[in-house]
Amino acid sequence: MIQKLDEHDSLVRRCVSGELPFGEFCDRYNDFYPFYALDGHESDEEERALLEKYAARIEPHRVIAEDILARLCSEADAEREIYRRAGRFGMQEALRRLTMLNLEGAQ
Known part of the structure; x- marks a missing residue:
């Protein structure tokens, strides 16, 4: 799990720095948080203890999954009032x- 956190922290940093385009970031990030069940819903006691130990590193990935990528829509749709009222936004806002995000716990 630590190696996967390192890899995905790096993807975030590379995207934020402009080294990795946002579209490619989305493709490579690939639903990391739910795919690895980082919320612990599929974990046994040992895994939950590990998730708790690394909670500060995992939290930004929960935010990415639930508060950024889950609300992402096309730029055209982001212009529509109904989408804005629903809390949806386009790629530019998602990148902002x-x-x-603070990845300080992700060192």
Whole structure:
């Protein structure tokens, strides 16, 4: 799990720095948080203890999954009032929010 956290932290940093385009970031990030069940819903006691130990590193990935990628829509749809009212936004806003994440616990 630590290796996967390292890899995905790096993807975030590379995207934020402009080294990795946002679309490629999305493709490579590939639903990391739910795919690895980092919320612990599929974990035994030992795995839950590990998840708790690394909670500060995992939290930004929960935010990416639930608060950024889950609300992402096309730029065209992001212009529509109904999408804005639903809390949806386009790639530019998603990148801005990604940039604001604190990966300090992800060292």
